Amino acid sequence: MRISELSATTDVPIGTIKYYLREGLLPAGHRSSRTTADYDDDHVERLRLIRALVRTGGLGIAAVRRVLAVIDDPDPQRLDVLSTAQDALTGGKGAEEAGGAETSRAPEARPVGPVHAWVAARGWPTGPGDPVLEQLEKAWAACEAAGIHVDDAMMADYADAIEQVARVDVAAVPQGADDAVRRVVIGTIMMEPVLSALRLLAQRHVSVRQAGKAAGVAPCSASHR
Amino acid sequence: MRISELSATTDVPIGTIKYYLREGLLPAGHRSSRTTADYDDDHVERLRLIRALVRTGGLGIAAVRRVLAVIDDPDPQRLDVLSTAQDALTGGKGAEEAGGAETSRAPEARPVGPVHAWVAARGWPTGPGDPVLEQLEKAWAACEAAGIHVDDAMMADYADAIEQVARVDVAAVPQGADDAVRRVVIGTIMMEPVLSALRLLAQRHVSVRQAGKAAGVAPCSASHR
Numbered sequence: 001m002r003i004s005e006l007s008a009t010t011d012v013p014i015g016t017i018k019y020y021l022r023e024g025l026l027p028a029g030h031r032s033s034r035t036t037a038d039y040d041d042d043h044v045e046r047l048r049l050i051r052a053l054v055r056t057g058g059l060g061i062a063a064v065r066r067v068l069a070v071i072d073d074p075d076p077q078r079l080d081v082l083s084t085a086q087d088a089l090t091g092g093k094g095a096e097e098a099g100g101a102e103t104s105r106a107p108e109a110r111p112v113g114p115v116h117a118w119v120a121a122r123g124w125p126t127g128p129g130d131p132v133l134e135q136l137e138k139a140w141a142a143c144e145a146a147g148i149h150v151d152d153a154m155m156a157d158y159a160d161a162i163e164q165v166a167r168v169d170v171a172a173v174p175q176g177a178d179d180a181v182r183r184v185v186i187g188t189i190m191m192e193p194v195l196s197a198l199r200l201l202a203q204r205h206v207s208v209r210q211a212g213k214a215a216g217v218a219p220c221s222a223s224h225r
Numbered sequence: 226m227r228i229s230e231l232s233a234t235t236d237v238p239i240g241t242i243k244y245y246l247r248e249g250l251l252p253a254g255h256r257s258s259r260t261t262a263d264y265d266d267d268h269v270e271r272l273r274l275i276r277a278l279v280r281t282g283g284l285g286i287a288a289v290r291r292v293l294a295v296i297d298d299p300d301p302q303r304l305d306v307l308s309t310a311q312d313a314l315t316g317g318k319g320a321e322e323a324g325g326a327e328t329s330r331a332p333e334a335r336p337v338g339p340v341h342a343w344v345a346a347r348g349w350p351t352g353p354g355d356p357v358l359e360q361l362e363k364a365w366a367a368c369e370a371a372g373i374h375v376d377d378a379m380m381a382d383y384a385d386a387i388e389q390v391a392r393v394d395v396a397a398v399p400q401g402a403d404d405a406v407r408r409v410v411i412g413t414i415m416m417e418p419v420l421s422a423l424r425l426l427a428q429r430h431v432s433v434r435q436a437g438k439a440a441g442v443a444p445c446s447a448s449h450r
Contacts, residue, residue, distance in 0.1 A: 052371050056364075058283070082432045086425055124430040132429075136422035139281075143415045146277050148408065150419070157393045158416075159423055164386035166427035168379060170435065183373065188425075190368045191383075194375070195424075196417060197361035198384055200311055202391035203413075204357075205349040207307045210395065 003029070006039045010047045017047065023061055025050055025068060049186065057089075057189035066091055071182040081173055085184035090131040115140055118152060122159060165195065228254070231264045235272045242272065248286055250275055250293060274411065282314075282414035291316055296407045306398055310409035315356040340365055343377060347384060390420065 007014045020026040026046055029037030053059045053067055070088035115137040119126050126133045143150050150158075172187065174180045232239045245251040251271055254262030278284045278292055295313035340362040344351050351358045368375050375383075397412065399405045 048371065052367070056367060080432070080436075082428055086429065090425070119426060124426050125433050126426065132422055132425045136419065136426065139415075139418035139422055142277070142281060143412075143419060146273065146411050146415050148412045148415050150416075154393060154397065155419075158390060158420065159427065161386055161389035161393065162420060162423040163427045163431065164389060165383060165424055166431045168382045168386065169424070169428050170431045172379065173432075186371050187368075187373045188428075190364075190371050190373050191375075192421060193364035194361065194368060194380075195383065195387060195420075197357055197364055198387040199390055199394070199420075200315070200357045200413075201344060201349050201351065201361065202384065202388045203307055203394050204311070206388065206391045206395045207305070207398075208350050211305075 001039050002036060003039065006043055006047065009044055010051070012047055012051060020047070020050055023065070025061070025064055049182075052186060052190060056193060059189075063091065067185055071179075071185060081180045081184055082170065084181050085188060086132065088181070088185055089188060090135065113137060118155065122156070124159075226264050227261060228264065231268055231272065234269055235276070237272055237276060245272070245275055248290070250286070250289055274407075277411060277415060281418060284414075288314075288316065292410055296404075296410060306405045306409055307395065309406050310413060311357065313406070313410055314413060315360065338362060343380065347381070 001009070003014055003017060006012075007017055017026065021028060026043060029039045029043065032038040049071075050064055050068075053064045059067065067088045070084060116126065116128075116133055119133060119136070140150065140155070169188070169191075174183050177183065226234070228239055228242060231237075232242055242251065246253060251268060254264045254268065257263040274296075275289055275293075278289045284292065292313045295309060341351065341353075341358055344358060344361070365375065365380070394413070394416070399408050402408065
C-alpha cells in the first residue's frame with residue numbers, strides 16, 4: 001500500500017509517519033518507483049505499536065526506540081520475559097539485579113531511603129539504582145508535596161491490592177511465545193487506562209455501598225452486592 | 226514575592242506562569258507598582274496544583290480550568306464529595322446520574338454495549354453517557370486493537386483487585402473538610418503513578434515467587450491457568 005493508504009488504515013497523519021520513518025522507528029517501505037514506496041501489514045502493525053507506546057504509554061521517542069529494540073531483539077541470555085519487558089519500559093536494569101534476598105539490602109555506599117526500606121521490608125525484590133523504585137520514590141514524594149499524606153499503613157493497603165493486580169498480570173504472561181516480550185510490554189502499557197477507569201467505577205461502587213449501609217442516606221440508596 | 230521568586234519557589238518557568246495568568250488559571254498578583262505584581266502563598270499553592278494536574282494528571286488546559294472551578298466552588302447541593310471529584314476529572318455527570326438500579330440499564334433508544342453490560346452485571350453503578358464507562362470502553366477496545374485479548378473473566382479478576390484499591394481510596398476521603406473535593410481530586414490523580422510503580426514492583430515479586438515455587442526452573446514453567 002502507498003503511504004496515504006497506510007495513513008488511512010492506521011489513522012496516523014502522513015507527516016507523523018514520515019517523522020517515524022526519519023527517526024528509524026518505522027522501517028522504510030519497499031521502493032516501488034523512484035518516488036513511491038510500498039508498505040505492508042508489518043508496517044501497519046509496527047505503526048499501531050508505536051502509537052500505543054506514545055499515546056497510551058506516554059513514552060517519548062527515545063523510550064519508544066528502546067522498547068522496540070528489546071521487542072525486536074530480546075537478549076537470548078535473559079529468559080525472564082517479565083523483567084525484560086520491565087527494563088524496556090523503565091530504561092533500567094533494576095529487575096536484572098533484583099530478585100533475590102541478596103538485593104533487598106543496598107550496599108553501605110548508598111544510604112537506603114525510607115521508600116527503599118519500605119519496599120524491602122515488604123519482601124519485594126529491589127536493589128540500588130532500581131528505576132522502578134525511583135519512580136515510586138518520586139511519585140510518593142509528589143503526593144506529599146501536593147499535601148496528600150500517604151502513610152506506610154495506607155501504602156501497605158494499596159500494595160496488597162496491587163499485588164492482586166500483579167497476580168493477574170503475571171498469570172497472563174505468555175509462556176514460550178516468540179512475541180512474549182512484545183505482548184507483556186504492550187499489555188502492561190495498554191492495561192493502565194483500563195485500570196484507571198476501573199478504579200473510578202469501583203470508587204463509586206464502594207462509596208454507594210457505604211452510603212447505603214449508612215441507613216439509606218442520599219445520594220444513591222440502592223444497595224448493590 | 227515577585228514573579229521571579231514565584232518561579233524559583235515552584236520551579237515553574239516565568240513564561241509558563243504568565244501563560245497560566247493569561248488563561249485565568251492563576252489569579253493575578255496584587256499590583257505593587259505600574260510594572261510589578263506581588264504574589265503570595267496562595268499563588269504558590271495554586272501553581273503547584275495546576276502543575277500536578279497538568280504533569281501527573283496529564284490534563285489539558287480546559288480540563289484544568291474545569292477542575293479548578295469545581296474545587297473553588299463546589300455545588301453545595303451535591304453532598305457526595307467523591308462523585309463531584311470524579312465529574313471534575315472526567316468532565317461528565319456520570320456519577321450524578323448513576324447510582325440506582327434504574328440506571329444500570331440504558332434506555333431503549335441507545336443499545337447497551339458489551340462493556341456497559343459487563344459493568345452493570347457486576348453491579349457497579351453506571352448509566353448512559355457515563356464518561357468513565359466510555360473511558361473503560363475505549364481503553365478495553367484499544368487493548369484488543371493492540372492484540373491484547375482481555376476476556377470477561379480476566380477483567381473480573383482485575384476488577385476484584387481494583388475494588389480493593391477503591392476501598393482504600395474511599396476510606397481516605399476526608400469527611401466534612403472544607404477542601405474535601407480538592408483533596409479527593411488531587412489524591413486520585415497523584416496516586417496513579419504510585420499505583421503504576423507498585424504494579425511493576427509487585428509483578429516482579431509475584432513472578433520471583435512463582436519461579437521459586439517452580440523448583441528453581443527458569444523462567445517459570447509452572448502452568449498458569
